[in-house]
Amino acid sequence: MAERKLNKKGSHATILSACLFVAVLQAGLRYTMGGLKMKKVKKFNWKLFILAVPGLAFLIAFNYVPLFGLIIPFKKMDYAKGILGSDWVGLKNFEFFFQSQDAFRITRNTICLNLLFISVTIFLSVLLAVLLFERSKRQVKVFQTAMFVPYFISWVVGGYILYALISPQLGVVPNMIKDAGGVSPSFYFEPKYWPAILLIAYFWKNVGYMTLMFYTALMSIDISYLEAASIDGANRIQRTLRITIPFIAPTIVMITLLQIGKIFYSDFGMFYFLTKDSGALYPVADVIDTYVYRALRVSGDIGMASAVGLYQSLVGFILVLISNYTVKRFDKDYGIF
Numbered sequence: 001m002a003e004r005k006l007n008k009k010g011s012h013a014t015i016l017s018a019c020l021f022v023a024v025l026q027a028g029l030r031y032t033m034g035g036l037k038m039k040k041v042k043k044f045n046w047k048l049f050i051l052a053v054p055g056l057a058f059l060i061a062f063n064y065v066p067l068f069g070l071i072i073p074f075k076k077m078d079y080a081k082g083i084l085g086s087d088w089v090g091l092k093n094f095e096f097f098f099q100s101q102d103a104f105r106i107t108r109n110t111i112c113l114n115l116l117f118i119s120v121t122i123f124l125s126v127l128l129a130v131l132l133f134e135r136s137k138r139q140v141k142v143f144q145t146a147m148f149v150p151y152f153i154s155w156v157v158g159g160y161i162l163y164a165l166i167s168p169q170l171g172v173v174p175n176m177i178k179d180a181g182g183v184s185p186s187f188y189f190e191p192k193y194w195p196a197i198l199l200i201a202y203f204w205k206n207v208g209y210m211t212l213m214f215y216t217a218l219m220s221i222d223i224s225y226l227e228a229a230s231i232d233g234a235n236r237i238q239r240t241l242r243i244t245i246p247f248i249a250p251t252i253v254m255i256t257l258l259q260i261g262k263i264f265y266s267d268f269g270m271f272y273f274l275t276k277d278s279g280a281l282y283p284v285a286d287v288i289d290t291y292v293y294r295a296l297r298v299s300g301d302i303g304m305a306s307a308v309g310l311y312q313s314l315v316g317f318i319l320v321l322i323s324n325y326t327v328k329r330f331d332k333d334y335g336i337f
Contacts, residue, residue, distance in 0.1 A: 073307035093307035102291060110287040113195065114263045117202045122256060125207055126248070129214035130240055144215075147208030155269030158201065162274050166197075188276060191284040198285065201274055202267070210255070217251040218244065253327055253334040261320035264288060264312045288312050 068083075073093050075086040097103055128147070132140050150158075165172050166187040174184035187193055221244065229239050266287040275281045277290070288308060296305040328335040 069306065070310065072303060073310045075303055077302040089303070093301075093303045094311065096304055097308050097311070102286075105283065106286050106288050106291045109284060110264055110266055110289075113198060113287065114259075114266065116195070116199055117206075118256065118259045118263070120199060121203055121206055121210055122252065122259070124203065125210035126214050126245075126252060128207065128211045129218055129248075130244055132211065132215050133218045133244070134236070140215075144208070144212060147211060149208070150205045151209045153205070155205075155267070155273045158205065158270070159273035159276070162197070162201065163276070188278045189280045191281050194275065194281055194285050198270065198274065201270060205270075213255065214248060214251060217248040221247050250334055254336055257320065257323050257327065257336050260323045261316055263319060264316040266290070268293065 072083060074088060074090060075083070076089045076092075077083070078086045081087075132143055135143070164170070166174065168174055168184070168186050168188070171187075174187075177184040185193065187197070225243050226239055229243055234242065266289045268289040271285055271287050271290050272293070275285045277294075292305045292308050292312075295301060295308070324335050324337060
C-alpha cells in the first residue's frame with residue numbers, strides 16, 4: 001500500500017519538479033540577446049535552486065533510481081546472489097505469465113473496468129461541473145465540499161463502509177431485502193454484482209476531484225459569451241452545447257488522455273479492500289495490480305511479478321502514444337505533447 005501511495009504522489013512530484021526545474025534554468029542560466037551578440041550569463045539563482053531540491057530529490061529517488069530494477073524481469077532472482085549476480089533467464093518470466101490462464105482474465109478485467117470507470121466518471125463529472133457553474137457561489141461551496149470529502153477517505157475505511165452495507169449477516173442492504181420478503185444475495189460470493197459495485201465506489205470517491213478540475217476550467221469562461229447567447233435566444237442546453245462544452249473540450253481531452261495512460265494501472269486499494277480478496281470474485285475483480293501482489297506474496301517470485309509490472313508499464317506507455325497521436329490527427333492543439 002505504501003508503495004502504491006508513493007507512486008500516486010510521485011506523479012504529482014514529477015510535474016512539480018519539472019516546473020521548478022524549468023524555472024531554475026530560466027532564472028539561473030538564461031541568456032539575453034542584444035542584436036546578434038550574446039551577453040553574459042546572469043547570476044545563478046540559488047534560492048530557486050534550493051526550492052527545487054526537495055522535488056528533484058523525490059523525482060530522482062522514486063522515478064529514476066528504480067529504473068535499475070528493469071533487469072529483474074529478465075533474471076531468476078536469487079537472494080544470495082543479489083540482483084546483478086542472479087542468472088539471466090531471458091523472457092521465461094514473461095512466458096510463464098502469458099501461458100497461464102490468468103493473463104487474459106486479469107488483462108480483460110483491468111482494461112474493461114478502467115474503461116468503464118473513465119467513461120462514466122468523466123461524463124458525469126462534466127455534467128456536474130456544468131450544473132455547478134449555474135449555481136450560486138454559496139451553493140457551489142456546499143456541493144463541492146460534500147463531493148470532495150470522499151476523495152480523502154482511504155479504501156481501507158471505504159472497505160468497512162461497504163462491508164457495513166452488504167455484509168450477509170449485518171449489512172443494511174441484505175436486511176432491507178429480507179424485511180421486504182426477498183432473498184438476500186451473498187454479495188462477496190456472487191461476481192455478477194461487482195462491476196456495478198466497483199463503479200459506484202470509484203465514482204463516489206473520485207467524482208469530487210474530477211468535477212473540481214472541470215469546474216475550475218469553466219470559471220475562466222468569459223461570461224459575456226453566455227450573456228450574448230442568451231440575448232440571441234439560446235436556451236440553457238444550447239448555451240451548454242455550443243459554448244460551455246467546446247470551451248472545456250481541451251481539458252476534457254487532456255484528462256481523458258492522462259486517464260488512458262493509466263488504464264493498465266488499477267487502484268489496488270479499491271480492488272483489494274472492497275472485495276476482501278475473495279477468490280470467488282476473481283473472475284470479475286482480479287486485476288493486474290492485485291495479481292502481482294498475490295504472486296509476490298504467495299510465491300515470492302520477484303522475477304515473474306516484475307515481468308507483469310513491466311508489461312503493465314509498456315502497454316500503458318504505448319496506449320498514451322497512440323491516443324495522443326490519434327487526438328493530434330483531429331486537432332494538434334489537443335495533444336498533451
